[in-house]
Amino acid sequence: MNNAKILREFPKGKHKHSACINDAMKTAEATCQERGIRLTAIRRRVLELVWASHEPVKAYDVLDTLRSERDSAAPPTVYRALEFLLDEGLVHKIESLNAYIGCGEPGHTDAGQFLICSDCGDVAELDDPELVKMIAEKASQIGFSIEQQLVEVTGFCAQCAPAS
Amino acid sequence: MNNAKILREFPKGKHKHSACINDAMKTAEATCQERGIRLTAIRRRVLELVWASHEPVKAYDVLDTLRSERDSAAPPTVYRALEFLLDEGLVHKIESLNAYIGCGEPGHTDAGQFLICSDCGDVAELDDPELVKMIAEKASQIGFSIEQQLVEVTGFCAQCAPAS
DNA sequence: AAGCGTAATGTTATAATATAACATCTTTTC
DNA sequence: GAAAAGATGTTATATTATAACATTACGCTT
Ligand SMILES: [Zn+2]
Ligand SMILES: [Zn+2]
Ligand SMILES: [Zn+2]
Ligand SMILES: [Zn+2]
Numbered sequence: 001m002n003n004a005k006i007l008r009e010f011p012k013g014k015h016k017h018s019a020c021i022n023d024a025m026k027t028a029e030a031t032c033q034e035r036g037i038r039l040t041a042i043r044r045r046v047l048e049l050v051w052a053s054h055e056p057v058k059a060y061d062v063l064d065t066l067r068s069e070r071d072s073a074a075p076p077t078v079y080r081a082l083e084f085l086l087d088e089g090l091v092h093k094i095e096s097l098n099a100y101i102g103c104g105e106p107g108h109t110d111a112g113q114f115l116i117c118s119d120c121g122d123v124a125e126l127d128d129p130e131l132v133k134m135i136a137e138k139a140s141q142i143g144f145s146i147e148q149q150l151v152e153v154t155g156f157c158a159q160c161a162p163a164s
Numbered sequence: 165m166n167n168a169k170i171l172r173e174f175p176k177g178k179h180k181h182s183a184c185i186n187d188a189m190k191t192a193e194a195t196c197q198e199r200g201i202r203l204t205a206i207r208r209r210v211l212e213l214v215w216a217s218h219e220p221v222k223a224y225d226v227l228d229t230l231r232s233e234r235d236s237a238a239p240p241t242v243y244r245a246l247e248f249l250l251d252e253g254l255v256h257k258i259e260s261l262n263a264y265i266g267c268g269e270p271g272h273t274d275a276g277q278f279l280i281c282s283d284c285g286d287v288a289e290l291d292d293p294e295l296v297k298m299i300a301e302k303a304s305q306i307g308f309s310i311e312q313q314l315v316e317v318t319g320f321c322a323q324c325a326p327a328s
Numbered sequence: 329a330a331g332c333g334t335a336a337t338g339t340t341a342t343a344a345t346a347t348a349a350c351a352t353c354t355t356t357t358c
Numbered sequence: 359g360a361a362a363a364g365a366t367g368t369t370a371t372a373t374t375a376t377a378a379c380a381t382t383a384c385g386c387t388t
Contacts, residue, residue, distance in 0.1 A: 329388100330387100330388085331386100331387085331388085332385100332386085332387080332388100333384105333385090333386085333387100334383105334384085334385085334386100335382105335383085335384075335385095336381100336382080336383070336384085337380100337381080337382070337383085338379105338380075338381065338382080339378100339379085339380075339381090340377100340378090340379090340380100341376105341377085341378085342375100342376080342377075342378100343374100343375075343376070343377085344373100344374075344375070344376090345372100345373075345374065345375090346371100346372075346373070346374090347370105347371080347372065347373085348369105348370085348371075348372085349368100349369090349370085349371100350367100350368085350369090350370105351366100351367075351368075351369100352365100352366080352367065352368095353364105353365080353366070353367085354363100354364080354365070354366085355362105355363085355364070355365085356361105356362085356363075356364085357360100357361085357362080357363090358359100358360090358361085358362095
């Protein structure tokens with residue numbers, strides 16, 4: 001069996017998270033450049049804040065920070081930026097948490113699958129074509145044609161797994 | 165490959181939906197009886213309202229109806245009933261819609277997988293052990309142990325599929 | 329049947345998440 | 359630099375969900 005492609009890993013022990021953020025911002029810049037769309041100051045900042053950790057971030061937490069930096073920040077400020085970032089695949093929404101997380105590899109075409117650690121709260125993103133395919137096949141067995149897949153799995157990451 | 169077990173089908177053409185509701189209510193009665201828990205009038209009525217169609221139902225739509233029948237109905241009335249029904253596996257929450265749908269086969273142990281038709285809005289529920297297993301395996305490849313799975317798929321049911 | 333403890337519901341208030349609608353400003357295009 | 363399109367500002371409100379405490383109903387023992 002193929003291994004799942006890991007779009008976004010769980011962080012391993014201590015890591016320099018500023019590097020994660022830097023990578024993500026560079027990738028976003030390049031992606032927007034390429035597509036001829038504008039990563040404005042607000043959008044860039046919201047993306048940074050979403051990437052603040054490996055945990056999904058709440059819209060109103062982003063707003064709180066933004067408010068401290070910019071008088072005019074209001075809910076639409078954040079939701080519009082998030083909408084842009086979602087549309088461009090730079091962030092994803094974790095539906096089961098009403099929270100947002102940076103995409104580990106913008107541009108991936110298949111749906112991502114999210115692993116959410118109940119203990120540390122961190123999230124990893126996989127892209128497993130085999131799984132995507134199986135879901136599509138199962139659906140088509142009953143005549144259902146898939147447009148979009150949502151897979152969110154809750155449990156324990158390697159670091160938080162109950163000692164065995 | 166095994167076929168997915170269908171816990172709740174898409175309705176086929178015209179069907180007598182009162183039969184769906186009756187079945188669901190009988191199953192719920194029996195389930196609660198067996199478990200020694202109380203399907204009170206409010207809980208029963210909320211379950212009926214969730215089963216009102218094959219589409220997921222919003223909490224506040226349930227509330228609107230309940231208000232017309234019972235002066236004391238308020239948000240906690242509905243959310244408490246839903247919490248009970250969710251805990252007992254009599255209904256499921258469709259996270260991507262913030263809406264609730266009756267379980268087609270209360271007592272199933274695996275996570276259900278939901279197929280949501282973008283056109284008619286109806287939802288089917290599958291339980292495919294093979295899929296559940298594959299997700300668990302993919303997760304365990306990166307050291308993640310699963311507690312709960314969420315699979316919600318959007319697309320077109322057989323009836324609504326674009327003519328081919 | 330009376331009394332007790334638990335479970336369920338009533339009631340009021342508020343938290344958390346998200347969008348509508350319209351005004352203003354900025355950037356791009358011609 | 360004027361027009362058009364895109365982005366942001368601003369105010370208000372819609373939608374979804376929970377907290378906290380009071381009251382009532384139920385199930386059990388005596
Ligand atoms: Zn990191
Ligand atoms: Zn992604
Ligand atoms: Zn039916
Ligand atoms: Zn079910």
